[in-house]
Amino acid sequence: MQSLRRRLPSIPHPSLPLHRNFVDARIPWVRDRALDHVVEKERxxxxxxxxxxxxxxxxxSPPHSLPLSSITPLKSQLSLPCRAVEFVRLFPSAFTETLPAPPLPPVPEIRPTEELLSLxxxxxxxxxxSDSDVADRLLKLLMLSPSRRLPLRLVERLRWDLGLPGDFVRSVLPKYPDYFCTSASKSKHGELDLEVVFYRRDLAVSAMESYAKRTGEYKTGSPLAFPLHFPRNFKLDKKVxxxxxxxxxxxxxxxxxxxxxxxxxxxxAEKWVVSVFHEALSLLIGKKTEKSNLxxxxxxxxxxxxxxxxxxxHPGIFYVxxxxxxxxxxxxEGYRRHLLVEKHPVMDVRYRYVHLMHKGKPAGTRGEKKKTASVDEETDAQFDDLDVEDREFDDYGGDEEEEDDDEEESDDDNYGDIEVCDSVSKGLLGLKVLEGR
Known part of the structure; x- marks a missing residue:
């Protein structure tokens, strides 16, 4: 293994202060409905x-059918939001319910549709x-660590965002013995770490540096500004x-x-921290992850x-x-409104799954949403009840701005209605609508 990261020389700028000159500025938070939709459509x-x-x-073996009774106890096993039977019936374009031909007993069976199997x-x-690409992404994530290792449990939490398969420990890691190895954790007894075997200097180039080198002359350690994309109606204090x-x-x-x-x-130091988070998000195929993971x-x-x-x-760089x-x-910067700028092949297939999930909704679905408690409305209410200091940002922006954004987003993907299976719906299997018009 090559030696650990070298220390960057200090590169002060004679005309710029290196310490904070606007201490603990309060930055407003403005809702971005396009990026909210990015999160919501993967519900x-x-x-x-x-x-x-x-x-x-x-x-x-085809036709991959299972008795209806066999999927009933799967709610907790698969982290389903409602009973397995109800969840299956939400997606008529993905799963079909049939009765076996006589003389078999008339026990309903569920099977995936041809379209689902094709996907x-x-x-x-x-x-x-994308196997080698995802392996490079994982290696770069580990290379961000000073110790060149991360807990395997943390990598498993980021598995979905990195585009790794569920069995990546058995299916991906053994293919790259020159990249990865597992070892006993130095911080937790009984835990495993994923460790870098060989540090690739050619991969130790951030997305920011790579873009700067492609678009112009860039020298390591020189000033490099982050792309800023503020939401509509965003106002920033002059001092900030x-x-x-x-x-x-x-x-x-x-x-x-x-x-x-x-x-x-x-x-x-803050600019360096932002560069770390910027690079970590750039390595994820969806350019997003839960804040707790970060x-x-x-x-x-x-x-x-x-x-x-x-x-x-830095709301111009990150949106929460x-x-x-x-x-x-x-x-x-990973999105142009609600669309990925660079769509990874795995993300392309995931979006096609989302489209399939919303096809073939039964008649009357849209009308039922008014009778059903909206989980998102309840969630927003919970956030509104939180103290601003606890949330560390202000809810800046009103309903009038959101109505304008609703009209602006009328060209969203054609995702139909999907109902929320939740206890707050008082037993009704309702739908929180992600309407694509």
Whole structure:
């Protein structure tokens, strides 16, 4: 293994302060409905694919049918949002319910449709073709760590976002013995770490540096500004804007270099932290992940105290969506409105799954949504009840702006209605609508 990361030389700029000159600025939070839709449209996708995989593994031979009674107890096993039978019946274009021919007993059977099976084959091909690409992404993620290792449990949490298959420990890691190895954790007894075997210097180039080198002359350590994409109606205080302009002109420190020599809570340290999060999100095929995953990653990478605020202090770089009862951090430059700028083959197949999930909805579905409690409305209410200091950002923007955004998003993908299986719906199997018009 090559030696651990070298220390970057200090590159002060004579006209710019390296310490914070606008301390703990409060940055407003403005809802971005396009990026909220990015998060919302994958609702139920993971349990849907888990159920699909269960069908194909439990009944590997065509027609892959299973008795209705056999899928009933699968709710907790597959993390389904409602009873397995009800969940299956939400997707008539993906699963069909039939009765076996006599003399077999008339026990209903569920089987995947030909369209679902066809998509499954395309998914397998996409995963196989992107195998080396995903391995490089995983290697780069490990290379961000000063110790060149991360807990295997954390990697498993990021598996979906990295595009790794569910059995990646058995199917991917053995193919790259020169990249990865597992070893006993140094911090937790009984835990395993995933470790870098060979540090590839040619991969230790961040997305920011790579873009700068492609578009112009760039010298390591020179100032490099992050692309900023503010939402509509976003207003920034003049003092904050001045601070941001100066912060952008600070030297760019690669996330693959050590920032341990930087003074904590300095502007330069914050720019390095932002570069680490920017690179981590760039490595994910969907350019987003739950905020809790980024926080755990930051802790394991040894980022300086207060690193979480860097996510919220830079809304032009990161967007934090509170949809689906969680906080999801989205890399703004990865999207043009609700569409990925660079669509990974695995993401392309996932979006086609989403489209299939919303096809063939039964008549009357749209009308039922008014009778059903909206989980998203309840979630927004919960966030509104939280103290602003706890959330670390302000809800900035009103209903009038959201109505305008609704009209603007009328060209969204044709995703039909999907109903929310949730206890707050008082027993009704309702739908929270992701309307594609």
């Amino acid at each position: 139920y996708l993971l349990p849907f694919l888990s159920l699909k995989d269960h069908f194909l593994s439990s009944s590997p 499954h084959e395309e998914e397998l091909q996409a995963v196989a073709l 804007r001045t601070w941001l302009d100066q912060w952008q002109k600070l030297p760019y420190l690669s996330p693959y270099e050590s920032g341990s020599h930087l003074k904590p809570k300095s502007d330069l 926080v755990l990653l930051g802790e394991k990478l040894g980022l300086p105290p207060g690193f979480k605020r860097a996510i919220l202090q 969506s509170n949809k689906l009862r969680t906080e999801t951090v989205v890399l703004r």
